[in-house]
Amino acid sequence: MAMNVSGQSVKHDLHFDQLANKWDEAIPLGNGMLGALIWQNGTRLRFSLDRADLWDMRPMKGLHRKEFSYQWVVDQVNKKDYKPVQEYFDAPYDREPAPSKIPGGALEFETGNWGKVKAVHLSLKDALCEVAWTNGVKLKTFVDAVKPAGWFRFENVKDNFKPQLIAPRYQGAVRSSGDPVGGDDLSRLGYPQGKIKEEGNRITYLQQGWGGFSYQIVVNWKKMKSGAVEGYWTITSRQAKLSKAADKPVTGDFSLRYAAHKNWWKTFWSKSAIHIPDALLEKQWYLEQYKFGSAARVGAPPISLQAVWTADNGRIPPWKGDFHHDLNTQLSYWPAYSGNHLKEAMGYLDHLEENKANYKRYTKQFFNAEGIAVPGVTTLDGTEMGGWIQYSLSPTVSGWLAQHYYLQWRYSMDRDFLKKKAYPWIKGVSVFLESITVKDGNGNRKLKISSSPEINDNSLNAWFSDNTNYDLAIMKFTFKAAAELAQELGFSQEAKHWTQILEEFKDFSTTEKGELMFAPDLAYKESHRHFSHLMAIHPLGLIKWEDGEKAQRVIANSIKLLDSIGPDYFVGYSYTWRANLKARAKNGEAAAEDLRIFAKAFCSANSFHLNGDQLKAGYSKFHYRPFTLEGNFAFAAGLQEMLIQSYAGFIELMPAIPQGWSDVSFENLRAEGAFLLSVKRTGGQVEELKIVAEKGGQTKLKLPFKTWYAAKNNGVVLKNTEDGFLSLTCKPGGEIVLKNGYE
Known part of the structure; x- marks a missing residue:
């Protein structure tokens, strides 16, 4: 099957005729650890610089008091005396400025005599930002995909070229908002102003x-024989609490690093299309893939609310x-599995x-329990x-996180991961949930008190007093996965x-119409x-x-x-989650x-x-603009769904595409069982599909055509069933191409 190794095209790139004048509309660059936003601040070109582990880690003031106890909360709820709980555990988050992610700083370049910007281009293929001014100055800049540095190259600049490093404002008059959405003033953190x-x-x-935490930004540049100016910036951090190892010094030059950088992105884009x-929708999907490649890396912290693009507004x-595990981190990784990342x-x-x-320790x-619980x-x-x-200290958070262990196992079939990480985590969560649940008068297992993000605030x-569908779904999933993985490992008694x-949990709560x-x-x-009831x-x-x-009745109704x-009180991620549900x-x-x-x-x-x-077009009564990433990545997942x-135990191709999408194709989308699929549909019919069995094993395919033939078969045994399914038994690396027989 002929394949386009990378479906990424210049048509998916960002093109503008001017630089943005707001940080949250800037050109984003990143490598999972370092990030930059390229925009215009008055007469200056601005690079907003960030690093994922720049954090104020002070304990939340007043949180860890003697009442810090799930049982104490249960007792307060039962007494209907909830105000002390709100004051002790809810209020500090709004009242205190830290702990918090913090910004790095910024680079600025005076562009007042360069004329107007005439072109801005973000190349997704190369993760390269290019800017051109009317006087002939050109900029190329990227955040190195492999090394901890951002690089820039200016052509046709004057001899007096000099960047200016801008420090965040950690001193000065405090403009406190007490608003966690708008962000508190940086000066409330009380740092001495950096040098x-x-x-x-x-x-x-x-x-x-x-x-004891500190961080350092270093900027270096040099004039080239060609007249161009090349340089780099980097940020190193010292988290005393985390004993962070020193970063390796930056080496190389713009051309050398750009070549290595392009190669990393070439590999990334080859994974799926x-x-x-x-x-x-196609362009948005590629932009989401780009942001995922810029924000998610092994060796870097996971995707937080803004990842490597912390607000550059003095706040x-x-x-x-932070890391919100009652939805935000989970949605951010939804597209990784079928997207083959x-x-x-x-x-x-x-x-x-x-x-x-x-x-x-927190658990x-x-x-007062064993096992694994994670704060929300x-x-x-x-x-x-x-x-x-109800959410930041919810008892079921680690169960939703357990699904990501489960998905990593199912999509990779990595038995070492299963044995050493997936099952130990899911077992740890199961031990915890078993220990804190109780049985009601009918022998049904339940939490002492239950909640559903973020219902009734x-x-x-x-x-x-009874299990919400949210908590119930997570607990049911966790014990179901624990049983499946234990059986896979031969732990039959477990x-x-x-x-x-x-089996001790009740069924989900529904209305007479079957609505959850x-x-x-x-x-x-x-x-x-938050569609927490539909988990x-x-x-x-x-x-x-x-x-x-x-x-089907429950789902449809x-x-x-x-x-x-x-949608009065939807936000962006509500639409992308609903798209996944409808798919x-x-x-x-x-x-x-x-x-x-x-x-x-x-x-x-x-x-x-x-x-x-x-657009204020009636899609929501929320018109504010706090930037978070989970809605973006849930978009990519929805299109993949x-x-x-x-x-559901078998592979179904194009199960939810609009009738008008007659010509559709994809390459290397991943299915559970570690199967990679590439499919071509033309004129409303699937013409051919390719399946590669990365780890071998068995799967079932819902046939997308009535008659077919194998144009290529290497290591795959087929069994055609009468119910429209095809069973495949594959050797590791087995490959088959099926074509429509056009009956």
Whole structure:
């Protein structure tokens, strides 16, 4: 099968005739650890510089008091005396400026005599930003995909060229907002203002932070014989609490590093490609892939709310730029699996592994339990930060995180990962959940108090006496996965035990019409951004369209109710999550429309998800613009769900594409079982498909055509069944190409 190794094209690039004048509309560059935003600040070209581990790690003031106990919270809820809980554990998050992600600094270049900008170009293929001015000055800049540095090259500049390093404002009048969305003032952190030192063609900036933390920015440049000016910037950090190793010194030059950088991105883009007739959605997908490659790396912290693009506005970033595990981090990694970027996704799980001891400390301290619980809102090293504790200290967070271990196993079939990481994590979560659940009078297992993000906000009414569908779905998934993985490893007694625990939970709460509810006593009756009641449909896949009429009724009616109540209080990620739900319901038209609304109304010109309806077109009553990334990556996942699904025990190709999409193709999308698929559809019919069995093994394919023949078969045994499925038994590396027989 002829394949386009990279579907990425210049048509997907960002092209502008001027630089943005806001940081959240800037050209984004990044390598998972370092990031830059390229924009115009008055008469100056500005590079906003960031590093993922720049964090103020001070403990949240007042959080760890003697009342810091799940049982104490349970008692307060039962007494209906909830105000002390709000004051002790919710209020500090809004009141205190730290712990928090912090920005790095900025580089500025005076461009007042360069004339107007006439062209700005972000090449996705090479992750290169180019800017041209009317007087002939040209800039090329990139954040090195391999080394810890950003590089720049200016052509046709004057001899008096000199960058200026701009430090964040850590001293000065405090403009406190007490608003975690708008961001507090940086000066509230109380740092001494860092020192900037200039020596010839080198500038350094050293900033001391809290508790022995410091970071340094270094800028170097030189004039070339050609007349061009080339240079680099880098940021090194010293997190005393994390014992961060010193970064290696920067070596090489612009051309050498650019060659290595391009090679990394060439490999990245070779992993998967799509081709669809909707230009808006196709371009947005490639922009999401680009941002994922820029923000997700092994060896770097996982994707936080803004990843390597912290707000450059003199303030602490929205929601402190932290790790929100009640939705945001999870959605950010949804596209990694079928998108064939498992390596980048391992940065997420490596982070969880590295902080496991801290999670166990928290589990013992707050829940007085063994096993693994993870706070819903954490710092860089996984320490709890407070906030609305129904979610920031929810007991089921680690179960949703467990799904990412499960998906990494199912899509990679890496038995070493299964044995050493996936099952130990899922078992640890299962041990914890078993220990903190109780049985009601009918022998049904439940949490003492349950919640559903972020229903009824942080009030007493946000706690429910029976399991919410959110908590129930996560617990059911965790014990189901624990049983499956234990059986896979031959631990039959453990598998039997987890299955027994699973059977002790009740079914999901539904209305008479079969609509999923938040809790047994609360239906979905008003618009909300977080579809926590629908977790069993997506992402957890416990209620499957493929299970037949009863499941289809629940899925269809739950989505219908969501639609009928409307989007008043949706944010951008609500649309992309709903697209995933509709794709699971095989409704391609509706899924595509939700993705279009997201791309048109909830994204900045540079493709950043800005949460609110920027068009003010009735898609939401939220019109604000805090930048977070989870909506972007849920978009990519939603489009991939339209093109391939494998969660139901078989592979289905193009299960949810609009009727008008007659010509569609993709290369190297990944299915569970570690199968890579490439498919070509022309004139409304699948013409050919290629399957590569990375690890071998068995799978089932829902045949996309009535008759077919194998144009190529290397190591695959086929069995055609009567129900429209094809069973494949593959050797490792086995490959088969099937073509439409056109009956």
